[in-house]
Amino acid sequence: MSVEIKAPTFPESVQEGSIATWHKQPGEAVSRDDLLVDIETDKVVLEVVAPQDGVLQEILKGEGDTVLSNEVIARIEAGAAAAASAAPAADAAPQAEAPAADGEKPVAPAARKLAEERGIDPQQVTGTGKNGLVTKEDVVAHKGAAAPAAPAAPAAAEPAVIPGERVEKRVPMNRMRARIAERLLDVTQSTAMLTTFNEVDMHRVMDLRAQFKDAFIKAHDGTKLGFMGFFVRAAVEALKRFPSVNASIDGKDIVYHGYQDVSVAVSTERGLVVPVLRDADQMSIANIEAKIAELGGKARDGKLTIDEMTGGTFTITNGGVFGSLLSTPIINSPQTAILGMHSIQQRPVAENGEVVIRPMMYLALSYDHRLIDGKEAVQFLVAIKEMIENPAKILLEI
Numbered sequence: 001m002s003v004e005i006k007a008p009t010f011p012e013s014v015q016e017g018s019i020a021t022w023h024k025q026p027g028e029a030v031s032r033d034d035l036l037v038d039i040e041t042d043k044v045v046l047e048v049v050a051p052q053d054g055v056l057q058e059i060l061k062g063e064g065d066t067v068l069s070n071e072v073i074a075r076i077e078a079g080a081a082a083a084a085s086a087a088p089a090a091d092a093a094p095q096a097e098a099p100a101a102d103g104e105k106p107v108a109p110a111a112r113k114l115a116e117e118r119g120i121d122p123q124q125v126t127g128t129g130k131n132g133l134v135t136k137e138d139v140v141a142h143k144g145a146a147a148p149a150a151p152a153a154p155a156a157a158e159p160a161v162i163p164g165e166r167v168e169k170r171v172p173m174n175r176m177r178a179r180i181a182e183r184l185l186d187v188t189q190s191t192a193m194l195t196t197f198n199e200v201d202m203h204r205v206m207d208l209r210a211q212f213k214d215a216f217i218k219a220h221d222g223t224k225l226g227f228m229g230f231f232v233r234a235a236v237e238a239l240k241r242f243p244s245v246n247a248s249i250d251g252k253d254i255v256y257h258g259y260q261d262v263s264v265a266v267s268t269e270r271g272l273v274v275p276v277l278r279d280a281d282q283m284s285i286a287n288i289e290a291k292i293a294e295l296g297g298k299a300r301d302g303k304l305t306i307d308e309m310t311g312g313t314f315t316i317t318n319g320g321v322f323g324s325l326l327s328t329p330i331i332n333s334p335q336t337a338i339l340g341m342h343s344i345q346q347r348p349v350a351e352n353g354e355v356v357i358r359p360m361m362y363l364a365l366s367y368d369h370r371l372i373d374g375k376e377a378v379q380f381l382v383a384i385k386e387m388i389e390n391p392a393k394i395l396l397e398i
Contacts, residue, residue, distance in 0.1 A: 005074040042179030045302035192369040229285035234387040263312030340364035
């Protein structure tokens with residue numbers, strides 16, 4: 001019995017996706033819940049698994065093809081054994097790859113195409129996919145790769161490769177990067193964005209962290225104490241005092257949120273994503289640190305769900321982990337403000353009439369001036385500064 005494999009039901013905010021990687025090829029045996037294919041959307045990578053045991057009969061959508069919600073992308077011969085499976089159907093998608101011959105490594109279609117372009121023997125590439133499958137990433141990472149083979153040229157033609165040639169490479173944006181570009185451009189054109197700056201003395205928070213980091217790890221099942229927990233808690237308290245910073249604009253209406261869902265920017269290979277800490281006002285510093293670590297790991301592995309990335313009333317981004325000294329972060333629409341953290345540097349500051357060396361961090365608050373006045377923005381940032389410089393205020397909520 002032939003069973004249709006369909007693309008998942010996409011959320012309303014996702015119109016279509018594209019086939020990223022096939023993990024099984026026609027003729028291969030599959031077991032129930034085996035990963036068949038990754039589908040990349042403009043927000044997340046969705047996994048499609050086998051609904052039951054059988055053999056992958058044919059692939060209807062090859063890597064790079066566009067797919068719609070619930071579209072049929074492959075078929076499985078349910079209950080068939082691998083040995084009983086014939087060669088792939090002749091009408092399978094052109095990009096579908098036949099099973100590897102005895103003694104040969106299985107090679108994904110995209111990997112084989114890239115290897116041919118680069119003049120690489122895919123059998124010499126170490127496969128990191130399931131059952132030794134050679135993926136596109138394996139070909140990219142392969143050492144000693146030859147230059148792309150040049151087409152044959154007439155004898156009188158000039159050499160295909162000229163010493164000192166300035167090489168260019170054109171590749172299409174992946175869906176996530178294209179969507180990020182679209183959203184950022186839209187924000188800069190549709191908001192009255194302004195940024196205010198301040199600096200914060202981090203020495204008390206750093207002393208607390210140094211004093212209790214080992215005890216914190218033991219008390220909270222291995223969760224590490226970082227700086228994000230303090231900043232999220234400080235932001236939550238500041239958002240309660242300045243509700244317009246936690247609001248959003250919907251047409252001609254202002255939507256005030258009676259909760260604080262804080263988005264935390266995470267950098268991944270595919271682009272920047274902003275998973276959400278739901279009800280951050282009800283979370284302890286330990287809960288915040290554990291949840292950020294969990295969401296960060298899922299983001300880097302491409303395992304975030306749409307729900308984990310949807311919503312959010314305020315965003316925090318930490319460019320300091322990459323060495324950024326100062327920046328003007330772009331608002332995460334439809335939110336109206338975003339807090340930017342930066343690297344910590346030892347700087348001389350005046351304290352009680354004396355010059356002392358302190359670990360200082362620049363803070364930046366970008367906000368939509370259509371809703372938030374400069375006075376509110378400055379007071380909001382000062383409130384965060386005061387709580388970070390006096391961590392007891394965070395715990396006492398004062």
